[in-house]
Amino acid sequence: MIANIAYVKSVLGDLRAKKKFGQNFLIDANIVDKIAEKACDPRYTTIEIGPGLGALTEMLLKYSKSVDAYEIDKDMYELLLQGIQDERLQVFLTDFLDADLSVYEEPLCVCANLPYYVTTPILFKLFESDLDLKKITVMVQKEVADRLNAGIGSEDYSALSVEVQYLYDVKLEMNVSRKVFYPSPNVDSAVISFTPKRQRDRAFEQDFFQLVKNCFRMRRKTLHNNLKDLYDEATIKRIYEECGLKENVRAQELSLEDFLRICEVVKR
Numbered sequence: 177m178i179a180n181i182a183y184v185k186s187v188l189g190d191l192r193a194k195k196k197f198g199q200n201f202l203i204d205a206n207i208v209d210k211i212a213e214k215a216c217d218p219r220y221t222t223i224e225i226g227p228g229l230g231a232l233t234e235m236l237l238k239y240s241k242s243v244d245a246y247e248i249d250k251d252m253y254e255l256l257l258q259g260i261q262d263e264r265l266q267v268f269l270t271d272f273l274d275a276d277l278s279v280y281e282e283p284l285c286v287c288a289n290l291p292y293y294v295t296t297p298i299l300f301k302l303f304e305s306d307l308d309l310k311k312i313t314v315m316v317q318k319e320v321a322d323r324l325n326a327g328i329g330s331e332d333y334s335a336l337s338v339e340v341q342y343l344y345d346v347k348l349e350m351n352v353s354r355k356v357f358y359p360s361p362n363v364d365s366a367v368i369s370f371t372p373k374r375q376r377d378r379a380f381e382q383d384f385f386q387l388v389k390n391c392f393r394m395r396r397k398t399l400h401n402n403l404k405d406l407y408d409e410a411t412i413k414r415i416y417e418e419c420g421l422k423e424n425v426r427a428q429e430l431s432l433e434d435f436l437r438i439c440e441v442v443k444r
């Protein structure tokens with residue numbers, strides 16, 4: 177079992193976990209098994225980002241058809257290949273942000289214990305890709321999970337939360353103590369999953385996401401103020417009337433349905 181402290185320490189030897197790559201290794205096999213079981217589907221390949229020494233990889237192989245893992249660090253890449261011999265595993269030594277995902281045509285799952293320094297760009301790359309993703313399951317810092325899962329009115333509610341709620345059913349799968357990592361980070365983590373809830377329509381999404389971003393442009397300003405450089409007064413008046421919005425409303429008070437209605441009015 178790779179997810180245990182004795183194995184991790186012995187395999188690392190003189191190497192140290194590299195902060196610049198956000199390296200914190202999972203050392204609790206029960207938790208890793210639970211995450212993998214939730215994340216995978218035996219019919220599909222799972223993409224893993226940042227396999228490290230392979231604690232999660234090993235369990236992903238147990239529940240998936242095969243695993244494609246993308247690792248940026250050559251030391252980890254070599255240790256992983258020594259640690260797991262399974263012909264269903266492909267490991268790519270590359271920064272996931274540079275990975276060419278157009279090679280995939282089949283349905284996939286994604287699972288990762290994400291390096292904290294690059295969590296948001298990796299999630300955006302996945303959300304905006306053309307991949308047929310059946311489920312994305314990621315371990316992130318607790319505060320990032322809260323931000324992604326934020327509801328109307330909360331301080332964390334943002335354009336990103338609206339986009340995510342438009343595309344996915346978001347579920348907090350479990351909270352994870354900092355004690356299950358080596359080295360132990362300063363914050364707790366959470367596992368969060370995203371399951372697509374609609375057919376993708378890229379052309380619509382582009383316009384819709386741009387509108388949502390515009391509405392949130394300056395959080396402290398009213399919706400009217402954020403819209404007035406983009407639309408004429410007549411259009412803004414129609415938005416307010418047809419969507420039944422109060423005069424001083426701000427973007428953070430609007431639901432996904434409100435944004436969709438505004439988009440409909442603007443496009444008409």
Ligand code: SAM
Binds near residue numbers: 197229252291
């Ligand atoms: N999956 C392992 C585990 O759970 O024990 C390691 C997780 S550790 C939090 C993050 C891993 O991502 C490290 O192995 C790190 O080298 C790798 N990594 C960091 N940035 C990356 C990137 N841009 N692309 C691919 N891998 C990356």
